[in-house]
Amino acid sequence: MSNAIPPVYTLGRSPTDGRSKASSWLALETGANLCSITVWDTGEAELDQAELASAQVHSEHRDLQTHADLNDALAILVVWLRRPPG
Numbered sequence: 093m094s095n096a097i098p099p100v101y102t103l104g105r106s107p108t109d110g111r112s113k114a115s116s117w118l119a120l121e122t123g124a125n126l127c128s129i130t131v132w133d134t135g136e137a138e139l140d141q142a143e144l145a146s147a148q149v150h151s152e153h154r155d156l157q158t159h160a161d162l163n164d165a166l167a168i169l170v171v172w173l174r175r176p177p178g
Contacts, residue, residue, distance in 0.1 A: 099120040099121055099122045099173060100120070100121045100122075101118065101119065101120050101121075102117075102118070102119045103116070103117070103118055104116065104117045104118075104119075105117075113132045113133060113134055113136075114132065114133045115130050115131060115132045115133070116130070116131055117129060117130040117131070118169075120169065120173055122173055123144070124143065124144060124145065124175070124176065124177045125141060125142065125143055125144065125172060125173050125175060126140075126141070126142045126144060127139075127140065127141045127142075127169045127172045127173045128140045128169075129165060129166065129169055131156065131162070135155055135156045135157060136153070136154075136155060136156070137153070137154045137155070137156050137162075137165055138151065138152070138153055138154075139151065139152040139153075139154065139165055139168060139169060139172075140152075141169075141172040141173075141175075143175070143177060144177075145177050146177070150172070152168070
């Protein structure tokens with residue numbers, strides 16, 4: 093059993109106010125990393141990871157076509173989230 097503190101998460105969705113592209117996002121934060129994914133209804137996705145101590149940021153754009161593509165993107169977020177500082 094791990095003593096790790098679970099990440100804090102935020103879910104969001106763009107308002108339904110007639111925007112041309114609706115989006116939903118998930119942000120996850122541990123003591124060391126902040127990771128997020130934003131997915132638009134077009135299938136576009138942005139993945140972001142920030143190491144909080146160093147302020148280093150990594151971003152990745154993806155075009156999601158299948159559920160497997162989304163699963164792969166979420167798996168990347170988990171890897172990033174678990175990265176130790178440094």
